[in-house]
Amino acid sequence: MRMKSLATGALALATMGTAGIAVASAAPLPQDPPPAPGLPSPDQLSTLCTQATDPGVSYTTKTNLVENGISPDEGHVADHDLRKAFRNGNFPETFAVTNIAPAGPNMAQADVAISGPRFAGPVEKHLVFVNQGGNWILQHDAAIALIQAASATN
Numbered sequence: 249m250r251m252k253s254l255a256t257g258a259l260a261l262a263t264m265g266t267a268g269i270a271v272a273s274a275a276p277l278p279q280d281p282p283p284a285p286g287l288p289s290p291d292q293l294s295t296l297c298t299q300a301t302d303p304g305v306s307y308t309t310k311t312n313l314v315e316n317g318i319s320p321d322e323g324h325v326a327d328h329d330l331r332k333a334f335r336n337g338n339f340p341e342t343f344a345v346t347n348i349a350p351a352g353p354n355m356a357q358a359d360v361a362i363s364g365p366r367f368a369g370p371v372e373k374h375l376v377f378v379n380q381g382g383n384w385i386l387q388h389d390a391a392i393a394l395i396q397a398a399s400a401t402n
Contacts, residue, residue, distance in 0.1 A: 286350075287348050287349075287350065287356050288348065288356055288377060288379075288384040289348075290344075290345040290346065290348065290358075291345075292384055293343075293345040293348070293356075293358055293360070293377060293384065294342075294343040294344070294345050294360075296313060296377070296384060296385070296386065297343035297345075297360060297362075297375075297386075297394060297398075298341075298342075298343060299313055300313045300314070300386055300391060300394060300395065301330060301341065301394060301395060301398040301399075302330075303327075303330035303331050303333065303334035303339060304334075306323075306327060307322070307323030307324070307326050307327050308323065310323075311323075312383075312385070313385050313386060313391070314385060314386050314388055314391040315378045315380065315385055315386065315387050315388045315391075316388055318391070322392070326395045326399075329395065329396075329399035330395065330398065330399050332399065332401060333398065333399040333400070333401055336366060336401045337365055337366050338364050338365070338366045338367075338398070338399070338400075338401065339364060339365075340364065340365075341362055341363065341364035341398055342362075342363045342364070343360050343361070343362055343363075344360070344361040344363070344370065345358050345359070345360050346358065346359050346361070347359045351376050351377075354378060354379040354380075355376060355377065355378055355379070355387070356376070356377045356379070356384070357374065357375065357376050357377070358374075358375060358377065359372060359373070359374055359375075360372070360373045360374075360375050360394070361373075362394075362397055362398055364398075366401070371397045371400070373390075373393055373394060373397050375387070375390040375393065375394060376389075376390045377390070
């Protein structure tokens, strides 16, 4: 009789454990954890990258997207390279932003995967962003790296 009760108890525990696992595994897992308070969202940074690399918009309109703006020399080169990449078929491009983390006071860093019709696979860049007056913008060197990656032609 004692063996039967031990077996019944073990079976009951196993059944509850299996049911608990089934319930736990049925719950959806988050795709990417929400950003920590004070950090930008992946959508904010993706939109910023899209705006900064838009081949149809002059660099003069984009100066507010980059820390300390864009010099005329850099802007003319960026506009030329982005238009050339557009003619090459690089666009539309998408920017998948992950691993957003603090990078100092009023700064964030993130991994950005650039995809487009002419890229064999996503081009990965680790970029830095700056919060200026409540708006997230690209750190200057990050903006240059992003534009170079987005305008690379095969």
